[in-house]
Amino acid sequence: MKPNRLLMTAAALVLATSLAACGQSAAPQAEKVDSLTIFLTPSPTEDAIKKLLPEYEKETGITVTVVDAPYDDAHQKQLLSFKSKQGAYDIVQFDNPFLATYGDQGALVDLTDKVKSSSTFGYDDFVPALQQYGVYDGKLIGLNLSTEPFLLWYRKDIYAELGLTVPKTWDEYYANAKKIQDSGKADGQVMAFANPVNSWWWLQFLWSFGGDLTDANGAPSVTSPAAVAATEYYKKLLEVSPQSAISSNGDDATSLFITQDVGQMITYSGYWPTIMDPKQSKHVDDIGYAAIPSGTTDIVQLTGWNIGIPSDSKKQDAAWKLLDWLVGKQGSASLLKAGGAAIGRNSMAADTALVKDNPYLPLLPAAATNGRRLPALVEWPEISNQIGIRVADVMTGKTDSQTSLNELNSDLSKILGK
Amino acid sequence: MTASLTTPAPGRVRSDAPRGGASVRARRRLSVHATYLLPAWLLVAAVVVVPLGLSVWMSLHNETMLRSGRFIGLENYTDVLTGDFWPALGITLVFSLAAIAVQVPIGLGLAMVLNRELRGTQLYRSVLLLPMLLTPVAVGLMWRLMLNADTGVINGVAGMLHLPALNWLGDRTLAVVSVVLVDAWQNIPFVMLLSLAGLQSLPDAPLEAAAVDGATGWQSFWHITLPMLTPVLGVVVMIRIIESIKLFDIIYILTQGGPGTATQNLSLLNYRVGFSFMNTGQAAALGIVICVVLIPVFWLQKKVNEQ
Numbered sequence: 204m205k206p207n208r209l210l211m212t213a214a215a216l217v218l219a220t221s222l223a224a225c226g227q228s229a230a231p232q233a234e235k236v237d238s239l240t241i242f243l244t245p246s247p248t249e250d251a252i253k254k255l256l257p258e259y260e261k262e263t264g265i266t267v268t269v270v271d272a273p274y275d276d277a278h279q280k281q282l283l284s285f286k287s288k289q290g291a292y293d294i295v296q297f298d299n300p301f302l303a304t305y306g307d308q309g310a311l312v313d314l315t316d317k318v319k320s321s322s323t324f325g326y327d328d329f330v331p332a333l334q335q336y337g338v339y340d341g342k343l344i345g346l347n348l349s350t351e352p353f354l355l356w357y358r359k360d361i362y363a364e365l366g367l368t369v370p371k372t373w374d375e376y377y378a379n380a381k382k383i384q385d386s387g388k389a390d391g392q393v394m395a396f397a398n399p400v401n402s403w404w405w406l407q408f409l410w411s412f413g414g415d416l417t418d419a420n421g422a423p424s425v426t427s428p429a430a431v432a433a434t435e436y437y438k439k440l441l442e443v444s445p446q447s448a449i450s451s452n453g454d455d456a457t458s459l460f461i462t463q464d465v466g467q468m469i470t471y472s473g474y475w476p477t478i479m480d481p482k483q484s485k486h487v488d489d490i491g492y493a494a495i496p497s498g499t500t501d502i503v504q505l506t507g508w509n510i511g512i513p514s515d516s517k518k519q520d521a522a523w524k525l526l527d528w529l530v531g532k533q534g535s536a537s538l539l540k541a542g543g544a545a546i547g548r549n550s551m552a553a554d555t556a557l558v559k560d561n562p563y564l565p566l567l568p569a570a571a572t573n574g575r576r577l578p579a580l581v582e583w584p585e586i587s588n589q590i591g592i593r594v595a596d597v598m599t600g601k602t603d604s605q606t607s608l609n610e611l612n613s614d615l616s617k618i619l620g621k
Numbered sequence: 622m623t624a625s626l627t628t629p630a631p632g633r634v635r636s637d638a639p640r641g642g643a644s645v646r647a648r649r650r651l652s653v654h655a656t657y658l659l660p661a662w663l664l665v666a667a668v669v670v671v672p673l674g675l676s677v678w679m680s681l682h683n684e685t686m687l688r689s690g691r692f693i694g695l696e697n698y699t700d701v702l703t704g705d706f707w708p709a710l711g712i713t714l715v716f717s718l719a720a721i722a723v724q725v726p727i728g729l730g731l732a733m734v735l736n737r738e739l740r741g742t743q744l745y746r747s748v749l750l751l752p753m754l755l756t757p758v759a760v761g762l763m764w765r766l767m768l769n770a771d772t773g774v775i776n777g778v779a780g781m782l783h784l785p786a787l788n789w790l791g792d793r794t795l796a797v798v799s800v801v802l803v804d805a806w807q808n809i810p811f812v813m814l815l816s817l818a819g820l821q822s823l824p825d826a827p828l829e830a831a832a833v834d835g836a837t838g839w840q841s842f843w844h845i846t847l848p849m850l851t852p853v854l855g856v857v858v859m860i861r862i863i864e865s866i867k868l869f870d871i872i873y874i875l876t877q878g879g880p881g882t883a884t885q886n887l888s889l890l891n892y893r894v895g896f897s898f899m900n901t902g903q904a905a906a907l908g909i910v911i912c913v914v915l916i917p918v919f920w921l922q923k924k925v926n927e928q
Contacts, residue, residue, distance in 0.1 A: 279896050282686045304899070308687045398879045447770035449791035449880060455769075463771060585898040595881035599793050 236521035238266045241294040242284075244277045247476045248349060248508065249296075251543030252529065259528055265521065274298070281513075285310040288515040293522040296348055296510045299336065300587070303579040306339030311511040313342035317523050325532035328548045332574045337509045339579055345509025346530050350547030351473035352503045352570035353407055353495045354563065360489040361389055361466045369493045373411060373436060376467070376496045380443040383466035390465045391443030393456045396598055398591030400452045403504065403577065404469065405594045408433035410575060411498030416586070416615065423615035425608050429499075434604040438597055449598055461485060469495060471506055472563055472570075473544045492563055494570055505574030508544070547571050582618050589614045676905040684902035697906035706907065708882055709890040710914065712797070713866055716886055719801040720808070720865040721858055727805070728812025729854070733842075735813070736820045746817075753810040761874025764803045765790070768875075793883040796876050800884050803871055808864070812857055819853030820846070855925040862918060887911050 243249040249271060256267045270292070272280050278301050284291045285308065297305065305311050318326045326334065329347070337345030355376070357369065362379075365386055370376040380391030394404050409415065414429030424430070441449060445459050453470055457477055460468040461484035481487050495503055510530060512522045528534050535546040536557060547567035551557050558564050577583065593611040596602045602610075680697050683690035735746050752760070767773045768789035776786040789799045823846065831841045847854075869888040872878060878885030878893075885893075891911065895904030 279686065279899075282899065286687055304687070310687070397877065398881060399877070445771045446786065446788050447772070447791060449788065450770070450796075450876070459771060585900070588893060588897060591879075592881050595879055599791075599880045599883075601793065601881060 236265060236518045238268065239293045239518060239521055239525060240268045240270060240291065241296075241525070242277070242281060242292040243269055243271045243296045244274055244298075244508075245271055246508075246544070248538065248543040251538050251541035254541045255529070255534075255537060259525065263524075265525075267525065278304075281305075282310075285513060285515060290513070290515045290517040292513055293516040293518050294510060294526060295513055296508055297345065299345070299506060299509055300577045300583045302337065302339050302345055302509060303581045303583065305511075306342065306344050306579075307581050310514055311344035312514055312516075312519055313344060314346065314512065314523070314526075315343040317527075318343060318346070321527055321531065323531045323533065324527050325548065325550065328532055328550050330547070330549065330568045330572050332505065332571045333547050333568070336505065336507065336571075336576060337511070345511045346526060347546050348508035348510040348530060349473055349544035350505070350567045350571060351471040351507040351544065352505045352547075352567065352574055353469055354472045354566065354570070355467065355469060355493045355495050356460065356478060357467040357491050357493070358389070358465070358486060358489050359491045360486075361464070362491070364388065367466075369491070370496045373408075373496045373498050377436070377439060377443070380440065380466060384443040388464065390445045390459075390463070392440060392467045392469075393444050393448050393451070393459050393465045394440070394469045395451055395453045395456050396437075396441060396444070396449045396595075397452050397455070398595040399588045400591070401594050401598070402587040402590035403506075405433065405437055405590060406577070407469070407495075407502075407504045408437050408498070410502040410504070411496075411500055412436070413499040416578060417619075421619070423612045423619065425615065426605070426612045430608055431604050434594065434597055434608060437594070438604070441598055472567065473507070475561070475563060476542065476544070492566070494566060501573045502575050503570045503573045505571055505576050507547075580619075585618050586615060589618065676908055679902050680906035680909055682902050684900075684905070686896075686899035686901055690902055693902075697903045698910065700903055701907045701910055705882060705885065705890055706887075706910065709885050709887045712882075712884060713886040713888075715797065716801065716804065716868055717862050717865040720804060720861050723801060723805045724809050724812045724861060725854065725858060728809045728857075729816045729850075731809070731813040732816035732820055735817055749813060750810045752807045753814070755807065757807065757870035758874055760803060760807050761871045764799070764806075764871075765875050768799055790876055791880060793880055796880060796884050800868075800872055800875060803875060804865065804868060807871070808861065812861065815853060815857045816850070819850050823849050852925075859918075859922045859925050863922070866915065866918070 241252075243252060249269070253269060256269070259265070260267055271277075278297060281292070281295050281297060282304070285305070295311075318324045329336075333347055333350060336347055336350075337343055339345075355369070357379075361383060362368070365382055365388070367379045367382065368375075370379055376392070382391075383389050384391035395401055396404075406416075409425070409430055412429045412433040414427050414433055415424060418424040445463065445465060447459070448456065451459065453474070456468060457470055457474050459465055460470075461478055478484055478490060479487055484490070510526065512519050512526070516522055529538065530546065532548065532550060535548050536551055536554065539545050539551065539557060539561065545551065545561060545564055545567060547570075549568050552565040552568050554564075578586070580586065590611060593607045593614070597604050597607045601607075681692060681694060683693045683696070731749060735742050735749075755763075767775050770776055770786060770788045770791060773789070775789065779786055787795055789795050827845050827849070828841055831845055836844070866886075867888055868886060869892065872884055872886060872889055873892075876884045878889045887907075891904055891907050894900050894907055
């Protein structure tokens with residue numbers, strides 16, 4: 204009898220566990236939601252969202268819990284959460300280069316119908332490039348949480364003293380940098396040169412000089428004359444940069460620009476709050492900004508955060524309502540006023556009051572019109588790393604441009620051929 | 622009685638021995654021992670054997686952080702061994718050898734000085750131990766600022782002394798030197814502490830006898846202190862080799878493995894493959910290759926422990 208009783212107990216336990224599991228996976232959407240969990244990355248935007256959330260909680264009675272992780276860990280945590288399918292997060296902030304990885308796995312909900320049918324979101328408020336910014340394989344899986352094209356930042360006082368004008372071409376940009384460097388008043392320019400982020404700046408030059416990572420057939424094409432010219436130009440800029448630029452990422456480069464004497468810089472518009480913060484920047488009153496110079500093309504690299512709803516969230520309707528409130532037409536303006544990064548909406552660029560405090564707003568839709576985001580490839584993290592290494596080899600004099608790009612070409616063939 | 626006093630032939634001891642009592646007791650003892658050990662073995666299996674088995678399984682599949690992959694045989698191993706593995710192994714060895722070459726002599730030298738019980742020894746000892754108490758991430762961030770070629774205090778001081786400003790983190794060779802120095806700065810106190818403990822446990826008699834025989838300080842050190850201290854130093858060297866192979870935090874903060882791959886060791890490479898590229902299958906293969914490469918180190922550690 205004993206074994207029978209044991210068997211029956213085990214069967215009852217299995218049945219109870221299965222029923223509990225079924226009940227969990229079939230949680231009804233219409234069920235009243237009293238809490239949401241949102242995954243953010245530490246940034247001025249996260250601080251701004253935290254400032255705004257109490258208002259939403261008061262309006263709806265929904266408690267919103269914010270969890271965060273630094274950039275380096277954020278996407279790993281999100282990926283592991285998606286894999287476990289437990290619905291740990293209802294909303295996630297992610298960087299655009301991860302769009303392909305998330306999209307390829309169906310990890311995020313397609314929001315196309317929701318944004319188009321919403322009367323408050325304002326989908327038409329974006330230029331086409333920004334409407335497509337969070338689209339992967341025809342599905343809108345990431346809404347725009349920030350719009351951060353490359354901008355030219357320059358020191359108006361140094362420009363005035365040396366009689367320089369805002370450069371329209373990369374040749375003029377280098378000529379300005381050389382004049383500033385030779386004057387002994389400041390370093391000519393600064394940008395990130397440290398790998399792996401150097402791949403982002405190098406890619407801008409590759410596009411500007413008419414090159415691309417792959418050709419029309421999808422085969423790597425970084426041995427082209429345009430790629431060699433872009434690499435040579437990038438290296439030439441190192442000669443008119445501060446000594447530490449070679450080991451600088453975007454934050455380090457910006458720090459040099461706002462604390463030292465450096466004539467000009469190419470970096471993302473998202474650095475605006477830092478560059479214009481009198482507590483951090485020594486030159487707030489002397490800083491000017493403009494669209495980046497052109498090469499043989501007008502392409503501007505477009506980056507920025509996305510925000511979306513994981514497919515495993517059990518509260519997708521409530522999550523969408525929060526997103527509509529947070530990054531819809533009204534929410535985007537509130538977010539900016541609360542200290543968050545700007546979202547490139549046409550309405551915001553035309554809002555005189557907003558532009559008064561954020562004069563660079565009109566540049567965002569304009570830059571985005573020529574904007575090109577980083578390649579939406581699942582392999583992008585590995586490609587970016589490999590570009591960074593090969594470009595650094597040139598920057599540090601280990602190899603010449605052509606040799607390094609030949610090696611990069613075979614690296615890319617191998618990565619893309621997997 | 623007679624039979625009990627007769628020494629039985631070896632083969633008969635087992636065959637004639639009372640089977641019941643002894644063997645039952647032995648089995649019972651064994652089962653009691655096994656019962657007590659079972660939780661520990663289960664724990665070991667759960668935290669070591671199962672993950673190791675899973676790693677081997679993953680290394681044979683094209684597994685990513687999001688996707689369970691298909692079986693691909695040894696392809697991950699081929700990719701690992703034809704990629705950045707060898708340069709990273711080279712850098713790992715450089716860091717390990719440098720850790721021993723720099724940290725052990727300096728740590729031992731400081732321990733010798735502190736062992737003399739000079740005035741202020743207690744204070745110096747406390748101050749010298751401070752770097753060991755800091756977290757590697759904080760150490761990395763602090764030195765990253767100090768070694769900045771434009772704004773760092775190191776080049777600032779060099780400028781005041783009319784020395785050239787060096788690009789500590791931007792030059793391929795100097796970046797390696799920087800990592801070695803920062804690692805040494807943090808870990809010399811550890812070497813010093815263990816060496817000091819070893820020195821203080823040595824008997825005075827051989828040194829006093831050597832002094833009476835007219836041995837110089839150097840002769841006493843070389844022929845008496847050092848040989849007696851060898852077991853302690855052996856342990857110190859082993860610990861430092863293992864720690865330097867695992868070195869990650871300082872490199873990650875200080876150079877991110879750059880410029881290029883100049884400071885990318887095996888730990889950093891494994892992190893990149895697994896977490897940046899999300900290629901967990903290949904990262905598992907790399908982890909297993911690293912374990913195989915480290916077998917001589919484990920063997921060396923065993924030998925040191927035996928001594």
